[in-house]
Amino acid sequence: MFKTIKSKILIITLSMSLVLLFILAAIALCYYHDIKQILIDRTIIFTELQAEELNLDILRTEKNARDLALMGELYYKFDRNPKIAEKTIIEVFENYPISLGGGIWFKPYIVNPDKMRSCIYAYRNDKGKLVLDESFESEEYNYLNQNWYKEIMPNLTRDDNVEWSFPYYEKEGSDSLMITAGTAIYDDDRNIVGLSTVDWDISNVRAKIIKLENKLTKNSFALFANPKKDYIIVTTDPNLNDAELVGKSLKNIPWYNGDLKRTEYLIYNNKKYLPFEQELINGMKFIVCIPESELFAKILKGLMIFSLLIVLISFSLAYFLYSGLRRNVLKPIGALIAIANKIGKGETNIDIKVQSPEEFARLADTFDKMTKDIKTITKERERISSELTIAKSIQTSSLPAIFPPFPARKEFDIFASMVAAKEVGGDFYDFYFIDDNYFMFLIADVSGKGIPAALFMMTTKTIINNVSQIVREPKDLIEEINKKICSNNKNNLFITMFTGIVDVSTGKLYCINCGHNPPLIKQNNGEFKYLNMDSNYVLGVIEDAKFSIYETKLEPGDVIYTYTDGVTEALNADEEMFGEERLLNTINACGNSDIVNIINSIKSSISRYSGDIPQSDDVTMLAFKYNGVDGISGSDTSNEKTFKAKAVKENYKVFYTWLHGVCADWKLNEEAVNKIDMCAEEIYANVEFYAYGDETGDIEVTLSKISDEVVELKFKDTGFEYNPLEKADPDITLSPEDRQLGGLGIFMVKQMSESISYERANGQNILTFSIRII
Amino acid sequence: MEIELKPFGVSGLYVKATGRMDLDNAVEFGTKVKETIEDSEGVDELILDFANITFISSFGLKVVLELHKEMASHGSMKLRNVSETILKSFQMVGFDKFLVIE
Structure with missing residues (x-):
């Protein structure tokens, strides 16, 4: 499953993203400290910014106090008009919106020797409106006894310093928790005659601290305090009670050690915190404690988000890569595969x-x-x-294929057969009269196969035919043939050939064997034996070769059987050859059968021997039987006659001519001939039209005179299996309008024959029937 | 096969063939006769002279049946000089029952 490009791409992309992740993790590890420092620095900057804001508030408050003090000096020195002073105070406060309230306070009896207390105080009421409050001057309030007064006044110097009180709760006026900043009012000699105060709203500060603390991590907390005077202003530590601790000593803060500036971390409630301390301009301190885990959780969180992003990017990369690949590579490949398959088919x-x-x-x-x-x-x-x-078909059809070829010549029978191998081969046979008396037959095998052999065979055949029409003397004839072949042989092919020339009037036979397989000969009613004669050169090699001729005399009934090496070299499944001995035994087993039977037996014997092994060479045979000049062969084979030809329309005339010839030989009466003629024509037509479909094939007809009363007809073809006897008979009682045209013929054959049978054997349709002739 | 075609009377056709009426030429014979009938329009009497027919096979019989059917629709067909042998062939397939043989 990992062999497809698809999975490979997926694996590559995934491993790439994994590697990327590892690299990222390594980088993160290497830079963990740096990142931590960055986070710490960032927090420091953040707290600094917050401190700056607080500083600004402090500065404003102190400035406010100084403005008031200046106003107080003007009041003291020049125009002691309280109305103007009051108005001016309110105007000053309007410039400092964060101030809760404040005023100017004089030392006892210094403004008016009759009046112990002299002050002007204003504050923002709950509607935010600045109002004057005269109750502060009262006996009951007695500012001279107030803690803030006592805390601030003694510490004021001639240097315009601002002093901050402890946090306290003021019931009068604004009714709030506050810290008061105060600065001195001087006379012309810079003696302190009073002080101005501005109240800093602690709840306001507290809100700011909480707001800022909220901007940090969940469990961080802050402390706002004045270490110089050792009091707490605001603490957001959830373990402590803020309300109780306001104004109390810093000792109440368990984690505060006095100086956190140099403290890297502190352990508090078993938790590690990073403290961030900022000192403000008036000596107050602003401290934030952040749990280490939470501060650095951001790193992990960041890392995780980043990793997730990488994985996501990798996956989408893989997806796009794959889909791109799919569209641009896999699909075309698929299409090409499909096309290749189609082409393959x-x-x-x-x-x-x-x-x-x-x-x-x-x-x-x-x-x-x-x-x-x-x-x-x-x-x-x-x-x-x-x-x-x-x-192949031209080659095959160039060989004489109608048997008997010369029905009128009673002196001899001749039969030949060639079963061509799949490839075009070079076997051939031929026979003809070279004059009225001399009949020549030959069988030959051209070396090689294919088109060259076939062409050479045609040339040779023509040469032999031409030469034999001119030259009579066998020796001269063969030497002339050889010469002609040599001169036409540029490709060094050669031919083995056996030729027989018979004087049909005397039976004298001249045999010329040019390197061919020895023929089998049967003489004087004996057995077949291989003809022992000198073999000559093969044809087409030595131009001036001399040839020796073997002469013998055939008696009526003698048979000579010739063949090509396709017969003896036919192979069986064990790759053993058919061989000369088996051929001899097979031919002798045929006894006195006529030559058609002999050749057919050998053919079927070879076919049985080879079984399913494809035929590698042409199997060609030719047999010649001498009957004597008067046509009486001495054997009873003249009562059996065979016709063989291609079952085509053109050969039909030849066929019935032969048929009539045989009938005339046997002196059959007109009616018998008519019956035989009608039946034979029907079966011939059947084979011609139907046996071979669109192809053509052979028909073999054997006529046997079984007795003086009966003649048997046997039709053979190698076409499709078909039993004509299965065809239903036509109804001959029907009116002509209803009569069908088909089926008449075989019906007539059945009507006229004594007995009729069909069998399928050796790939042949065999129809046998007998006709009564008397 | 020699085929002699001769019109006679008002709308008659006389046909005399010589030779075998078999696989080789029965179809040719039938086609020729039918073409002549079609060309000359309105042949209602056809005479087939079998005097010179030496042999008739099933192919010849089929042609005779075809011609008979053809003529039956608009006229008549007669056979003349049918030899004993050929008559036997007709009898074998039952044609003698409807063919008019003189």
Whole structure:
């Protein structure tokens, strides 16, 4: 499953993202400290910014106090008009919106020797409006006894210093928790005559601290205090009670050690905190404690988010890569595979269209070209193949195929057969009268196979035919043939040939064996034996070769059987050859059968021997039987006559001529001849029209005179299996309008024959029937 | 096969063939006769002279049946000079029952 490009891409992408993750983790580890420092620095900056804000508030408050003090000095020195002073105080406060309230306070009896207390005080009421409050001057309040007064006044110097009180709760006026900042009012000699105060609203500060603390991590907390005077202003530590601790000593803060500036971390409630301390301009301190885990959790969180992002990016990368690949590579590959499969199945009319990517377009073009080439090659091959088939059929049809070839010549019988191998071969046979008396027959095998052998065979056949029409003397004839073949043989092919020339009037036989298989001969009613004679050179090699002729005399009934090496070299499943001995035994087992039977027996014997092994060479045989000049052969075979030819319309006339010839020989009466003629024609037509479909094939007809009363007809063909006797008889009682045209013929054969039978054997349809002749 | 075709009377056709009426030429014979009938329009009497027919096979019989069917629709067909042998062939397939043989 990991062999496809798809999975490979997926694995590559995933491992890439894994590697990326590892790198990231390594980097994170290396820079962990730095990142921590960055986070710490960031927090420091953050707290600094917050401190600056608080500083600003402090500065404003102190400035406010100084403004008031200046106003107080003007009041003291020049115009002691309280109305103007009051108005001015309110105007001053309007410039400092964060101040809760404040005023000017004079030392006892210094403004008016009759009046112990002299002050002007204003504050923001709950509606935010500045109002004057005269109650502060009262006996009851007695500011001189107030803690803030006592805390601030003694510490004021001639240096315009601002002093801060402890936090306290003021019931009068604004009714709030506050810290008061105070600065001195001087006379012309810079003696302190009073002080001005501004109240800083602690709840306001507290809100600010909480707001800022909220901006930090969940469990962080803050402390706002004045270590110089050792009091707490605000604490947000959830373990402590803020309200109780306001104004109390810093000792109440368990984790505060006096100086956190140099403290890297502190352990508080078993938790590690990082403290961030900022000192403000008036000596107050602002401290934030952040749990280490929470501060650095951001790193982990960041890392995780980053990792997740990488994984996501990797996956989407993988997806896009894969989908891109799918569209641009896998799909075209799939299409090409499909096309290749189609081409493999022989389909060549395929429009191959792949436009992108360019590599595949090129590949597709190559495919296209290949398909076209295949088409061309296939066409070419088909053409060659069909030409070969035609060549084979031309070659085969150039051999005489109608038997008996000379029905009128009673002196001899001749029969030949060639079963061609799949490939075009070079076997051939031929026979003809070279004059009225001399009959020549030959069987030959051209070396090699295929078209060259076939062409050479045709040339040779023509040469032999031509020469034999001119030269009579056998020795001269064969030498002339050899010379002619040699001069036409540029490709160094050669021919083995056995030729017989018979004087049919005397039975004198001249045999010339040119390197061919020795023929079998049966003489004087004896057995067949191999003809012992000198063999000559093969034809087509030595131009001036001399040939020796073997002469013998045939008596009526003598048979000579010739064949090519396709017979003896036929192989069985064990790759053993049929051999000469087996051939001899087979032929002798035929006894006194006529030559058609002999050849057919040998043919079927070879076919049985070879079994399913395909025939590798042409199997060609030719047999000649001498009957004597008066046609009486001495044997009873004249009561059996065989006709063999291609079952085509053109041969029908030959067939019935032969048929009538045999009937005339046997002196059959007109009615019998008519019956035989009608039956034979019907079966011939059947074979011609139906046995071989669109092809053509042989028909073999044997006529046997079984007795003086009965003649038997046997029809054989090697076409499709078909039993004509199964055809239903037509109804001959029907009116002509209803009569069918078909089925009449076989019906007539059945009517006229004594007995009729069909069998399928050795790939042949065999129809046998007998006709009464008397 | 020699085929002699001769019109006679108002709308008659006389046909005399010589030779075998078999696989080789029965179809040719039938086609020729039928074409002549079609060309000359309105042949209602056809005479087939079998004097010179030496042999008739099933193919010949089929042609005779075809011609008979053809003529039966608009006329008549007669056979003349049918030999004993050929008559036997007709009898064998039951044609003698409807053919008019003189």
